Amino acid sequence: MSATTSKAIITVIGTDAVGIIAKVSGKCSEYGVNIIDITQKVFENTFAMIMQVDTAAMTVSFVEFTESMKATGKELGVVIHATHEDIFNAMHRI
Amino acid sequence: MINAYDVIETIKMIDEEHLDIRTVTMGISLLDCIRGDIKQTAELVYDKITRTAERLVPTANGIEAEFGIPIVNKRVSVTPISILGGAVECEDLTPIAIAMQKAADTLGIDFIGGFSALVEKGFTKGDLRLINSIPSALTATERVCSSVNVGSTKGGINMDAIKMLGEIILDTANRTADRDSIGCAKLVVFANAVQDNPFMAGAFHGISEPETVINVGVSGPGVVKAALEKHPDADLTAVSEIIKKTAFKITRMGQLVNNLASERLGVPSGIVDLSLAPTPAVGDSVARILEEMGVGTCGGCGTTACLALLNDAVKKGGVMASSHVGGLSGAFIPVSEDEGMIAAAESGILTLEKLEAMTAVCSVGIDMVAVPGDTTADVISAFIADEIAIGVVNTKTTAVRIIPAIGKKAGDTVCFGGLLGKAPIMPIKTASPARFIARGGLIPAPLHSLKN
Numbered sequence: 001m002s003a004t005t006s007k008a009i010i011t012v013i014g015t016d017a018v019g020i021i022a023k024v025s026g027k028c029s030e031y032g033v034n035i036i037d038i039t040q041k042v043f044e045n046t047f048a049m050i051m052q053v054d055t056a057a058m059t060v061s062f063v064e065f066t067e068s069m070k071a072t073g074k075e076l077g078v079v080i081h082a083t084h085e086d087i088f089n090a091m092h093r094i
Numbered sequence: 095m096i097n098a099y100d101v102i103e104t105i106k107m108i109d110e111e112h113l114d115i116r117t118v119t120m121g122i123s124l125l126d127c128i129r130g131d132i133k134q135t136a137e138l139v140y141d142k143i144t145r146t147a148e149r150l151v152p153t154a155n156g157i158e159a160e161f162g163i164p165i166v167n168k169r170v171s172v173t174p175i176s177i178l179g180g181a182v183e184c185e186d187l188t189p190i191a192i193a194m195q196k197a198a199d200t201l202g203i204d205f206i207g208g209f210s211a212l213v214e215k216g217f218t219k220g221d222l223r224l225i226n227s228i229p230s231a232l233t234a235t236e237r238v239c240s241s242v243n244v245g246s247t248k249g250g251i252n253m254d255a256i257k258m259l260g261e262i263i264l265d266t267a268n269r270t271a272d273r274d275s276i277g278c279a280k281l282v283v284f285a286n287a288v289q290d291n292p293f294m295a296g297a298f299h300g301i302s303e304p305e306t307v308i309n310v311g312v313s314g315p316g317v318v319k320a321a322l323e324k325h326p327d328a329d330l331t332a333v334s335e336i337i338k339k340t341a342f343k344i345t346r347m348g349q350l351v352n353n354l355a356s357e358r359l360g361v362p363s364g365i366v367d368l369s370l371a372p373t374p375a376v377g378d379s380v381a382r383i384l385e386e387m388g389v390g391t392c393g394g395c396g397t398t399a400c401l402a403l404l405n406d407a408v409k410k411g412g413v414m415a416s417s418h419v420g421g422l423s424g425a426f427i428p429v430s431e432d433e434g435m436i437a438a439a440e441s442g443i444l445t446l447e448k449l450e451a452m453t454a455v456c457s458v459g460i461d462m463v464a465v466p467g468d469t470t471a472d473v474i475s476a477f478i479a480d481e482i483a484i485g486v487v488n489t490k491t492t493a494v495r496i497i498p499a500i501g502k503k504a505g506d507t508v509c510f511g512g513l514l515g516k517a518p519i520m521p522i523k524t525a526s527p528a529r530f531i532a533r534g535g536l537i538p539a540p541l542h543s544l545k546n
Contacts, residue, residue, distance in 0.1 A: 009096065011105055039098050050098050063159040081105055083162035085096065090350040091343045092100040 006056040007036070007085040010069060014078025016047040024051070024080070027072055032059045047078065052085070105162075111316035112378040113344065114164040115351050116371045117204075118154045119292035120361065121299035121307040122146050124173040124208075132182040136193035139178070143170060143197035143206070146306055151202045153358045157351055165351070166313070166373075167513070170198070171297035172208035179227075180220030187223050191231035191238045198237040207297030209240040212287065214249040215536070225258055229265040232277035239295035245285035245482040247489045251537035253479065259283055260475030260531065264498055267467070271500035274508040278497040279430075279462065283478050285485030285492045290365050291421040296458075296493060307364035308356045311421060312348035313371040314340070315380045318404075322386045333387060334407045341368060341411030349416045367421025368412030369457060370404075372432035374515035380404075380425050381434025381444075392434055393444025401425060402455035422491060424457025430510065430517035431462055440518045446477075454484050459493035464508045464517040467500040469524070474498065476527035487540050 012024060021040065028035055033053045040049040058065060066082045073080030107113040127138035151168050158165045172194070179187045191209050198206045209231055211221040228240050242259060245251035263278055270277035282295045289300020292309035299307070321340045325332060348366040356363035372380045381392035387400045405424045413419050427449070429435045438444035446463060453459045460481050465474075478494045485492030497517065499508045504521040 009101055011101060013105075048102075050096075050101050052096070063156065066159055066162070079109075081162055083105075084160050086350060087161045087163060087347060088096045088101055088104055090346045091104055092097065 005085060006054055008053050008055050008082055009085050009088060010051040010053060010080065010082045012047065012049040012051070012073065012078050012080050014047055014073070014076070016042050016045050017076060020047060020076055020078060021049065023072060023076060024049075027068060028053060031065055031068070032057045033065070107314070107317045108162060108164065111314070111320045112373070112375060113314045113317050113347070114166050115310060115348060116313040116369070117167040117169050117292050117311045118150070118165055118351065118355050119169040119171055119297055119309045119311065120147050120150050120359070121171045121290070121303050121309060121364065123299055123303065123305050124178060125301070128178050128181045130181055130183055132184050132187070132189050135178055135182055136189045139190055140193040140197050143172065143194070144200050147201050147203070149359055153355060156358070157354050161350070163347060163351060167204040169203055169292065169294065169297065170201070170206045171292070171299045172206070173301065174210040174212060174298050175208060176211035176218065176220040176224035177301070178220070179223045180218050185223050185226065186230065187227040188230045188234055191227070191235050194238045195235035203237070205237050205239055205294045207239040207241065207294050208299060209238050210242065210298040212243040213252050213255045214243055214246040216252065217255070225255070225262060228262050228281060229269050229277070232266050232280050233269040238280065239297065240281045241284055241287065241296045241298060243284040243287035244478070245486045247286055247486050248539055250539040251285070251479065251482050251486055253537060254534045256283075256475050256479050256482065257531050257534055259478060260471035263474050263496060264471045267498040267500050274510060275467070275497050275500050276510050276514070279495065279510055279514050282493050282495045283482070285482040286490060288421060288491060292367050293369065293371065293422055295495060303364070304362055306361045308352060308359065308361050309364040309367065309421060310348045310352040310355070311367040311369055311371060312344050313369065314344040315370045315372050315383055316377045317344060318370060319379070319383045319386050322383065330403060334403055337404060337407035338411030341408045342415045344368070345412035345415035365418045365420030366416040368408060368416060368419055368423045369421070370408055370425045372426060372428065372435070373513055374431055374433050374436070376433050379432045379434035380427055381432055381438055385434065391441060391443045392438040393448045397448065398451050398455055401427070401452050405456055422457050426458060426461065427452055427456045428461035428495070429463050430515040431513060432515070436516065436518060439520055446520050446522055450480060450484070453481060453492055454488060458491055459485065461493065461495045462497070462514070462517060463495070464497045464499045464519045465522040466503045466519055467498050469498045469522055470526070472526060472528045472531045473522060473524060475531045477522065483537070
């Protein structure tokens with residue numbers, strides 16, 4: 001059980017607004033992060049998105065990427081986490 | 095793709111329920127630092143620690159950022175210093191403690207443990223030097239932690255050591271009286287101490303451990319409480335199941351961090367200590383879990399039974415999640431470091447006597463309790479003896495971390511800040527045990543058959 005993949009999960013939660021997906025996917029493209037899958041819903045004005053991405057060809061360090069995502073979240077008034085996928089696999093898969 | 099519910103659950107545990115890795119602790123053997131000259135020994139200790147753990151903090155910070163898991167403390171534990179202390183040509187081992195502190199400053203770690211001695215069957219020259227150096231070492235340093243193992247199920251109880259430690263604790267309290275006697279918060283007296291414990295103040299790197307090792311201590315009382323809140327009417331079988339499942343998830347995270355840290359540092363992976371370690375923050379309390387289980391206030395009747403269930407379920411859930419479980423695994427019940435325990439002690443419902451009973455079923459012992467400053471050394475020694483006896487007879491680790499708050503009385507408060515928190519001063523029975531303590535000697539190891 002150690003870091004085996006280059007996949008990461010981006011979660012975005014907050015009040016719905018125009019352009020959230022555009023902004024987040026724009027950032028991904030800027031850093032060479034490939035989007036694999038997106039699940040997105042709006043529940044009574046609350047925006048929730050979970051994005052699976054591949055960071056194999058990422059042009060910045062993972063730490064810089066998470067920091068940049070956090071900052072993007074602040075700009076948009078939502079909370080963005082970018083986390084290595086292994087933590088979810090570790091906690092929820094046997 | 096990963097289930098959206100699982101993703102949200104993990105994020106929520108970390109963001110709202112204080113899930114964190116309490117510590118990544120690197121164990122370092124100092125056996126190759128034994129020299130006859132104290133100055134040279136101290137230099138070697140500093141060099142070895144700073145060289146070996148050089149990348150500990152940046153590596154832990156990297157894992158924290160990449161995996162989104164807060165790693166609250168980075169720590170180092172070393173070979174019990176009493177072993178080094180036997181060789182040097184002087185009585186005072188404080189220079190080694192100062193070298194440890196200096197190494198901690200250089201590395202940027204939070205605590206360093208191992209100013210320790212294991213004396214359950216008697217003292218070596220180094221053990222006596224170490225114990226006598228504790229007050230000055232803990233006064234001269236901030237991050238150095240000290241522990242003394244005075245009893246074991248196979249060895250019995252060293253009452254001479256307990257007598258000494260009553261006086262040592264009081265001396266340490268007096269020397270740090272201007273800081274609410276904080277020196278005593280960094281000193282723990284053990285029965286059945288474990289060699290791979292990543293938690294302070296009791297961490298040391300046992301002599302059966304490898305050259306270096308990574309041990310991880312998890313935390314997460316808030317997560318357990320939040321899980322139980324969703325099932326207010328579940329019966330206790332179901333409660334146990336909920337705790338097991340939650341402990342499993344928490345521990346898996348600890349194992350992942352252990353593997354990552356070990357891989358990135360090139361240091362063997364040791365154990366995961368699957369503990370519920372509270373902090374003084376609201377929502378991070380073990381006492382509040384017991385109250386959620388239905389005990390009105392922690393310390394009331396029913397508390398010991400609830401704690402027994404909790405401690406056992408945490409172990410059962412965690413064991414399967416980790417390749418090597420060790421340390422002190424279970425539920426900690428420190429008073430000053432747990433918001434719910436502080437409130438229960440302030441209300442008067444949680445007493446020292448009830449705490450003593452709780453330690454028969456918790457993971458360690460009577461931890462971070464403050465007592466009036468005029469408590470005598472004999473009473474402190476006898477208080478320790480009672481707690482050690484519980485551990486020795488019941489084949490479990492127990493410990494005492496007691497702070498005689500110099501110049502303060504029952505009902506006052508001492509404040510240490512940070513993870514050490516604040517403690518209401520609890521009344522302690524003052525009837526003199528002087529004759530018992532003056533006897534000294536060893537209490538023989540208990541019988542292992544005829545259990546009843």
